[in-house]
Amino acid sequence: MENFEFFNPTRIVFGKDTENKIGDILKKDRIKKVLFVYGKESIKKIGLYDRVVMALKERGIEFIEHGGVKPNPVLGHARQGIEKAKKEKVDAILAVGGGSVIDEGKTIAVGAKTKKDVWRFFKRQDEIKGALPVYTILTVAATGTEMNENAVITNEETKEKLSISSHHIYPKVSILNPELTFSVSSQYQAYAAVDAIAHVIEYYFSGSYCPMIQNRFIEGLIKTVMDTTESILKEPDNYNARAEFMWAATLALNGLAKLGIKGGSFPNHMIAHALGGLYDLAHGACLSIVIPAWMRWYKDKNPAQFERFAKELFDKNKAEEGILELKTWFKKIGAPVNLQDAGISESDIPKIVDNAYNIAEVWNMKDIYTKDVLTEILKNANY
Amino acid sequence: MENFEFFNPTRIVFGKDTENKIGDILKKDRIKKVLFVYGKESIKKIGLYDRVVMALKERGIEFIEHGGVKPNPVLGHARQGIEKAKKEKVDAILAVGGGSVIDEGKTIAVGAKTKKDVWRFFKRQDEIKGALPVYTILTVAATGTEMNENAVITNEETKEKLSISSHHIYPKVSILNPELTFSVSSQYQAYAAVDAIAHVIEYYFSGSYCPMIQNRFIEGLIKTVMDTTESILKEPDNYNARAEFMWAATLALNGLAKLGIKGGSFPNHMIAHALGGLYDLAHGACLSIVIPAWMRWYKDKNPAQFERFAKELFDKNKAEEGILELKTWFKKIGAPVNLQDAGISESDIPKIVDNAYNIAEVWNMKDIYTKDVLTEILKNANY
Numbered sequence: 001m002e003n004f005e006f007f008n009p010t011r012i013v014f015g016k017d018t019e020n021k022i023g024d025i026l027k028k029d030r031i032k033k034v035l036f037v038y039g040k041e042s043i044k045k046i047g048l049y050d051r052v053v054m055a056l057k058e059r060g061i062e063f064i065e066h067g068g069v070k071p072n073p074v075l076g077h078a079r080q081g082i083e084k085a086k087k088e089k090v091d092a093i094l095a096v097g098g099g100s101v102i103d104e105g106k107t108i109a110v111g112a113k114t115k116k117d118v119w120r121f122f123k124r125q126d127e128i129k130g131a132l133p134v135y136t137i138l139t140v141a142a143t144g145t146e147m148n149e150n151a152v153i154t155n156e157e158t159k160e161k162l163s164i165s166s167h168h169i170y171p172k173v174s175i176l177n178p179e180l181t182f183s184v185s186s187q188y189q190a191y192a193a194v195d196a197i198a199h200v201i202e203y204y205f206s207g208s209y210c211p212m213i214q215n216r217f218i219e220g221l222i223k224t225v226m227d228t229t230e231s232i233l234k235e236p237d238n239y240n241a242r243a244e245f246m247w248a249a250t251l252a253l254n255g256l257a258k259l260g261i262k263g264g265s266f267p268n269h270m271i272a273h274a275l276g277g278l279y280d281l282a283h284g285a286c287l288s289i290v291i292p293a294w295m296r297w298y299k300d301k302n303p304a305q306f307e308r309f310a311k312e313l314f315d316k317n318k319a320e321e322g323i324l325e326l327k328t329w330f331k332k333i334g335a336p337v338n339l340q341d342a343g344i345s346e347s348d349i350p351k352i353v354d355n356a357y358n359i360a361e362v363w364n365m366k367d368i369y370t371k372d373v374l375t376e377i378l379k380n381a382n383y
Numbered sequence: 384m385e386n387f388e389f390f391n392p393t394r395i396v397f398g399k400d401t402e403n404k405i406g407d408i409l410k411k412d413r414i415k416k417v418l419f420v421y422g423k424e425s426i427k428k429i430g431l432y433d434r435v436v437m438a439l440k441e442r443g444i445e446f447i448e449h450g451g452v453k454p455n456p457v458l459g460h461a462r463q464g465i466e467k468a469k470k471e472k473v474d475a476i477l478a479v480g481g482g483s484v485i486d487e488g489k490t491i492a493v494g495a496k497t498k499k500d501v502w503r504f505f506k507r508q509d510e511i512k513g514a515l516p517v518y519t520i521l522t523v524a525a526t527g528t529e530m531n532e533n534a535v536i537t538n539e540e541t542k543e544k545l546s547i548s549s550h551h552i553y554p555k556v557s558i559l560n561p562e563l564t565f566s567v568s569s570q571y572q573a574y575a576a577v578d579a580i581a582h583v584i585e586y587y588f589s590g591s592y593c594p595m596i597q598n599r600f601i602e603g604l605i606k607t608v609m610d611t612t613e614s615i616l617k618e619p620d621n622y623n624a625r626a627e628f629m630w631a632a633t634l635a636l637n638g639l640a641k642l643g644i645k646g647g648s649f650p651n652h653m654i655a656h657a658l659g660g661l662y663d664l665a666h667g668a669c670l671s672i673v674i675p676a677w678m679r680w681y682k683d684k685n686p687a688q689f690e691r692f693a694k695e696l697f698d699k700n701k702a703e704e705g706i707l708e709l710k711t712w713f714k715k716i717g718a719p720v721n722l723q724d725a726g727i728s729e730s731d732i733p734k735i736v737d738n739a740y741n742i743a744e745v746w747n748m749k750d751i752y753t754k755d756v757l758t759e760i761l762k763n764a765n766y
Binding site (some may be wrong): 002003005008010012014016018112178212216219220221223224227243247248251260294 | 387390397398409594603610623642
């Protein structure tokens with residue numbers, strides 16, 4: 001096992017009716033005024049907006065609304081939120097929604113505490129020194145952002161989809177009620193499943209040594225994601241399936257799964273962000289296109305681990321069989337598995353490669369992920 | 384999945400040479416004076432004492448020594464530590480050793496911040512309102528106390544071995560260097576393995592519903608504990624085996640493994656504490672006697688889970704086979720599996736039952752664990 005540090009100060013409040021505790025939670029932390037960040041209509045449709053407003057009013061907590069966060073959140077809208085947060089002198093961010101809402105909330109939390117333009121942090125030109133406290137109520141389990149220190153946003157002008165990581169943006173408290181995810185569509189459940197799986201397989205495959213304790217942890221999470229997704233697709237209001245899926249998605253990217261793994265990076269996410277930046281495609285959909293393609297390209301660099309994956313997850317003997325099984329499963333649950341599925345033409349590959357290479361530069365991965373390599377991987381995504 | 388809350392603010396610093404960071408860690412938190420708690424000679428033999436003293440001196444951190452913690456720490460010695468901590472007005476507790484040292488350190492941390500006698504908290508007559516910050520350097524991986532909110536101590540006068548739980552005693556930072564565990568004897572490695580397994584199986588079996596995500600997490604940890612223990616017994620300085628064992632033991636009782644499980648309690652620990660209080664037997668040795676006996680008594684209350692255990696861990700079809708396999712494995716690694724192994728006479732059973740029943744009263748478990756039931760279980764521990 002490689003040396004590591006682990007620290008995750010997010011408090012998780014999990015279960016039925018837990019969103020009603022938000023007033024007490026904020027009051028306990030002496031929060032008097034929040035920027036209430038949310039998406040479009042979904043939290044109103046499920047009655048969550050009303051319950052949150054009621055809980056805040058009951059505890060005398062002022063709130064300024066910042067609705068309209070897009071599914072792939074954009075820098076421009078986040079900047080508007082930063083202005084509001086500064087002008088209204090809010091104490092905290094309350095983000096109610098899925099990964100997009102929470103990531104925009106985290107971005108605003110950082111931007112509100114600095115005179116610098118927040119995009120500088122995404123470009124890694126500056127280091128984050130502080131942020132407003134962030135509280136979340138999760139409505140779509142997928143990204144794990146409710147319990148991690150990351151945020152992703154798209155600069156809609158430059159089509160760059162980049163990320164920040166800082167312990168300042170670990171949410172203070174995240175409320176996870178599986179019932180709030182009942183109305184997530186089958187399409188988005190499929191994307192969520194792909195995202196959760198992606199989170200654990202990045203290091204599992206790209207690391208040069210994965211401790212057995214982590215192999216078991218990761219494989220257990222993947223099995224849970226797969227089983228529960230199949231249940232959810234048949235029965236969207238299956239509480240236990242939604243609950244186990246939700247917790248698996250949180251665990252997949254809260255820092256635990258990568259500990260002790262030697263090396264490793266997030267190449268699938270890098271390339272997926274290129275697709276997401278260019279085509280405004282859902283993150284999970286970008287990943288389901290990229291993952292089988294990347295796996296085909298990478299497998300000979302870590303043959304033993306790909307064989308293990310095939311065996312442990314699918315009871316197959318060969319690396320290629322494992323990759324095909326995963327791709328087939330993605331297809332089965334309704335996620336796109338090649339560029340055509342997403343209506344993207346092969347002639348766009350050079351443009352996608354350029355975008356991905358820019359990310360590779362920011363993420364310090366361009367030594368391996370040259371434009372030739374990226375081209376080869378994306379051509380794998382075209383059959 | 385049942386509703387739950389999860390919060391674990393301990394920072395883990397894991398790996399080779401990490402003990403040398405203790406000075407920087409304390410300095411960063413503005414700690415100026417610590418009570419340096421340790422056991423007997425082992426930290427001096429492995430050069431750890433010297434390295435710690437050097438690190439503290441290099442950062443100008445004063446320390447008052449409180450050595451001599453016993454393997455089953457006792458209240459009297461902890462009270463002496465509390466006096467020292469108060470008299471010397473220390474800012475923090477630095478506990479360097481195994482679970483016993485850390486638990487005594489946590490006990491002192493609580494006692495030093497109150498006028499009340501610390502034993503009141505163990506008897507659950509009072510609630511803990513605060514504690515000095517606790518920093519740890521772990522030298523024996525077993526109990527998980529380095530990353531949890533519990534401490535266990537024995538009142539040597541009354542022979543009661545009881546516990547406290549409070550978020551105030553989560554260590555602020557715990558340093559885990561597997562190399563510091565190389566000198567743990569085979570005997571104590573065996574006891575440690577039993578303790579780690581016990582921590583995850585208590586709720587796994589005694590809960591009325593265990594989510595599949597938790598089944599997989601727990602079974603993965605048990606497999607890791609078993610594999611790595613076998614490697615360690617052959618090769619005590621196998622870094623990777625020690626490292627994976629260490630992390631498995633931490634994960635086994637840091638709050639994660641019980642989340643979402645319905646019901647559940649710690650009956651094996653309850654009865655093991657009775658043995659530990661009366662006979663000063665190592666905690667893991669008490670558990671290896673109790674666990675197979677308790678499992679035999681309990682299996683018909685949760686047959687499906689006992690069958691699952693047998694299948695997943697040992698590829699056996701029957702509950703009884705799983706229990707026998709575990710008992711055999713305990714024996715194989717050198718842990719006692721019945722009272723005679725520990726030199727305890729059957730005629731002592733009534734005395735053990737009385738002690739266990741007292742704990743059951745404090746832990747609110749006497750409805751199920753009547754004296755008759757405890758007697759039946761302990762008779763199971765006698766073949």
